[in-house]
Amino acid sequence: MPVTVAPVVAAPAPPLDVGADPFTLGVASGDPDADGAILWTRLAPDPLAGGGMPDHDVDVAWDVARDPGFAELAASGTTVAHAGHGHSVHLEASLGPGWWHYRFRVGPWTSPVGRTRAAPPAGDEAEVRFASASCQNYQDGYYTAHADIAAQQLDFVTFLGDYIYEGGPASVDGQVVVRTHGTAEPTTLAGYRARYALYKSDPQLQAAHASCPWFVTWDDHEVENNYAGTVPSDGSDELAFAERRRQAYQAWWEHQPVRLPPPPDDPLAPFTIHRAATWGSLLRLYVLDGRQHRSDQACGDPSLSLDPACPETFDESRTMLGDEQERWLLAGLADRGGAAWTALVQQTVFGDVTLGGAVLNYDQWDGYPAQRNRIVGALDPAADTVVLTGDIHFAGIGTIRAGERGVGPPVGVELVATSISSGGRVNPDVQGVVAAIPDILDVELEHRGWILHTVTPEAWTAEYRMVETVKVPDAPMFVHATYRIDRGTNVPVIA
Ligand code: FE
Ligand code: CA
Numbered sequence: 001m002p003v004t005v006a007p008v009v010a011a012p013a014p015p016l017d018v019g020a021d022p023f024t025l026g027v028a029s030g031d032p033d034a035d036g037a038i039l040w041t042r043l044a045p046d047p048l049a050g051g052g053m054p055d056h057d058v059d060v061a062w063d064v065a066r067d068p069g070f071a072e073l074a075a076s077g078t079t080v081a082h083a084g085h086g087h088s089v090h091l092e093a094s095l096g097p098g099w100w101h102y103r104f105r106v107g108p109w110t111s112p113v114g115r116t117r118a119a120p121p122a123g124d125e126a127e128v129r130f131a132s133a134s135c136q137n138y139q140d141g142y143y144t145a146h147a148d149i150a151a152q153q154l155d156f157v158t159f160l161g162d163y164i165y166e167g168g169p170a171s172v173d174g175q176v177v178v179r180t181h182g183t184a185e186p187t188t189l190a191g192y193r194a195r196y197a198l199y200k201s202d203p204q205l206q207a208a209h210a211s212c213p214w215f216v217t218w219d220d221h222e223v224e225n226n227y228a229g230t231v232p233s234d235g236s237d238e239l240a241f242a243e244r245r246r247q248a249y250q251a252w253w254e255h256q257p258v259r260l261p262p263p264p265d266d267p268l269a270p271f272t273i274h275r276a277a278t279w280g281s282l283l284r285l286y287v288l289d290g291r292q293h294r295s296d297q298a299c300g301d302p303s304l305s306l307d308p309a310c311p312e313t314f315d316e317s318r319t320m321l322g323d324e325q326e327r328w329l330l331a332g333l334a335d336r337g338g339a340a341w342t343a344l345v346q347q348t349v350f351g352d353v354t355l356g357g358a359v360l361n362y363d364q365w366d367g368y369p370a371q372r373n374r375i376v377g378a379l380d381p382a383a384d385t386v387v388l389t390g391d392i393h394f395a396g397i398g399t400i401r402a403g404e405r406g407v408g409p410p411v412g413v414e415l416v417a418t419s420i421s422s423g424g425r426v427n428p429d430v431q432g433v434v435a436a437i438p439d440i441l442d443v444e445l446e447h448r449g450w451i452l453h454t455v456t457p458e459a460w461t462a463e464y465r466m467v468e469t470v471k472v473p474d475a476p477m478f479v480h481a482t483y484r485i486d487r488g489t490n491v492p493v494i495a
Helices: 146-153 189-200 203-211 238-255 323-332 369-377 428-435
Strands: 027-035 036-042 057-067 073-081 087-094 101-108 116-118 128-133 155-160 214-216 277-281 283-287 340-347 385-389 395-401 410-416 441-442 448-455 458-467 476-487 492-494
Touching: 027 116, 027 203, 036 057, 036 116, 057 087, 073 087, 087 101, 101 369, 116 203, 116 441, 128 323, 146 203, 146 448, 146 458, 146 476, 189 203, 189 238, 214 410, 238 492, 283 323, 395 428, 395 458, 395 492, 428 441, 441 492
Parallel strands: 027 214, 128 155, 155 214, 283 340, 340 385, 385 410
Antiparallel strands: 027 036, 036 087, 057 073, 057 101, 101 116, 128 448, 277 283, 395 410, 395 441, 448 458, 458 476, 476 492
């Protein structure tokens, strides 16, 4: 689509007779590259009851402008919301430098306005500010952190998984429920669509999406707690689970602003979502999928066991990423294209946090040490790698070393975002035990929040922003701590 031809005439709004505003789920943008971004919406006048759209494809008009009032359009056109895709729209927009506003129109309705941008071109080293965030259980708390993300006017957000939780109406983990899922655990496309619609009905989440483009990956709860590849955690039939997973993946794709084709129809065919992104000459991002291609958790996935790691843990064939993704990542790490920093945008805790030889959590990288060793071995200290992690619902920061823990040469830094709203799973009383693990600089087990990253060619600054409580709406935010990684050190310090 052209962006500089003026004057641009607005495409007429296609007709739609549904009797209610179809833009209930907001707008979003994502996967910015140097040429533009994906612009997203989904038409759903009755979002919690199947969407409420007619059973056929629908045309949707879109507009792009510099100004939020759309006084002068830069581009306008029409795209299709496919019935088979839940009437979602993934519009590939060409965008010149700087910030843009976008909206969609159909019938008498106009969507909320989103703000987005392309990635800067190669050679650009201007400071970037972005978020890492994960784990937004709707039942556990309010999305105050998302309102804070929106208010910060960031360049982009990385979302590290657990965008939805699949549990039923009652909390499964003993957390205080502040608002309910209201429906049973989803196992079908219709069920997952309704769950995404519930989450996306939240105005603070909508505001965060509308504020800037996102890079989104998933973790387990987009399908089922702690699933691994096609192995469910509840022991049910693998083929049946693969079909459930396919439907969950489709709902994920329908609701995220991703630059990806929809998942294949074959439930056993891979749906490749790992991808690389480049932010000028400042950042090379590898968005990873640690869930779809992984081996089952070792030894029955015991939780918080203090026994020595079981022998299966060390099997060389065990994998978190799968062979194809590992080859792709190692090739990327070997040729990072001149970026100042490398970021792994991924899910579970990467660093070695074993305790006296015990694996406390077989679902994270401690349960997949052979593949982790190969990745750590491929981290060039000069690549200044930062691992962005979610999943664990507490905040942390540590050094990744090649070779022996606490002793080997530093090759990267791991920054663990706490959760947007999901309840803590580790008792804050063990703060000292966790913080005493070698190479961990700090942990904070109690609060929810996100990390604000400010990156220049010289330094990476991570501000850990937290909310006093998510049990009431709009509680105050505070900064827990700010850390800095000076380029060339691979070691974090308190800023
Ligand atoms: Fe989570
Ligand atoms: Ca998780």
